Amino acid sequence: MALKQLKKLLFDRPLKDGVILNNQYKIEECLGMGGYGLVYVCTDVLTQTPYVLKQLRPTKAKKQKERVRFQQEIGLLKSISHPQIPAYIEDFIIDGQAYYVMQMIEGDNIEELLFFQKQPFTELMALQLMSQLLDIVEYLHERLIFHSDIRTPNIMMNHGNVCLIDFGLAKQLSREEDEELELRKRDDFFDLGETLLFLLYSQYKGKKKKNATWLEELTLTKEVTLLLKKLLGIEEEYQHTASIREDLNRAIQSVT
Template sequence: MKWRYITRWMLDRPHKIGTLLNQYKVEKTLGLGAYGIIYLCTETGTDKPYVVKQLRPSKRKKERERERFKRETQFLRNIDHPSIPALVDEFMIEGGLYYVMEYVEGDNLEELLFLYDQEYTELEALSMMKQLLSIISSLHQQRIFHTDIRPPNVIICQEKVHLLDFGLAIQVDGDNENEMNHYRQDDYYDFGQMILFLLYSQFHGKRSRKLTWLDELTLHPATVHLLKKLLGISEPYSNMREIEEDLQSAIAFFQGEPS
């Protein structure tokens, strides 16, 4: 086990700053995920910034991991949404797989919440998540299910929400309703958890293992209703339209609009 991690560390060391990956020069390493290494690069000749993702060298020997990476690339190639960075390029270097996508300047929600201690009111949290729900809805219409919606994969750029990282995404072929509902509920649950992350930003008490968010947070009944259904505490949502309507009802309360 120890030697496996040593070997992985030796294989998966990120490229050094200044390394050229085709016409893209590495400026810094943005992150090391379970399957990929992410770089901020600039294109030679234009200095335009891009994000380059590399399949970890330790993973590329396995056909399953290569296929996963190619499937993620295919998703990005086919998705056309202003809040999802577009695929720009893809290439191989000495057997290594890479793809290039648009660079979205901003902070992800994990950084905002846990590094910068950003706080969100209930209205701000719900309004932000309304943007995210619109992205998820667009994906579901194409039978694409993200299945990994969490704070590091959501970037905020000038108050606009962007969804990243399709490494675990699933596209269901045909009309297998049972399979689609399984992945649909996964995304609904993750979406509910995202709302909770934002709402807990204003909680300053001491967390208790014996208490739940229902005990620790003081929320409007419409928000509680929404979260209970998203998280499967009460009967779960059967479609996106129901979520959109309940989310808008909760937002309307704080905006003084008739629900």
């Protein structure tokens, strides 16, 4: 394990600021290093447009399986056209290293808003945000695309609009893949429930009690409680986004 970490430190170093790739994209800063990719802010030197650039980790690029996976991620993004999902721009390979460029979404992610800026979300605000997020999930699931990583760091707020980023774990399935399809659908629904729970806890003022559950700590309408229970699998799980939409609309009505 130590040797593997050492290799990552030696070979997976981020590109230096100022490096220009493909005679067009100037690296401004490294935003982060994920499990198999490095993400940068870059500027198109021809148009001065900011973009996000993703690089397959050099240690991963040595493996055929990882190169194929990265190309699948690129293909997935190419197939998506939604105003609340970063648009694919282009991809290229330089000296055996694979990269792709996508639209940059301005704004803060939900993790930043909740845990660093301490922004509170009322029940109504939380449910309205979930409504926008469900719009995106509905679009993806109609195309049998499952994000599989709907978490607060991957949900952006852009001038009041919710955007979903980071499709590194996403997968598009066929209707024949019944078992995996149902599993990934439930995973996305569970992630929606956890996200809603984080938002609702932003207004919680009480002391966290040992072994207390959200059902004991949060004061919610029965409609919001039912929505959460079904998303989290505490009660009969949702089978389709349409059912979530119905209950979400009832929950919004219950708090207005």
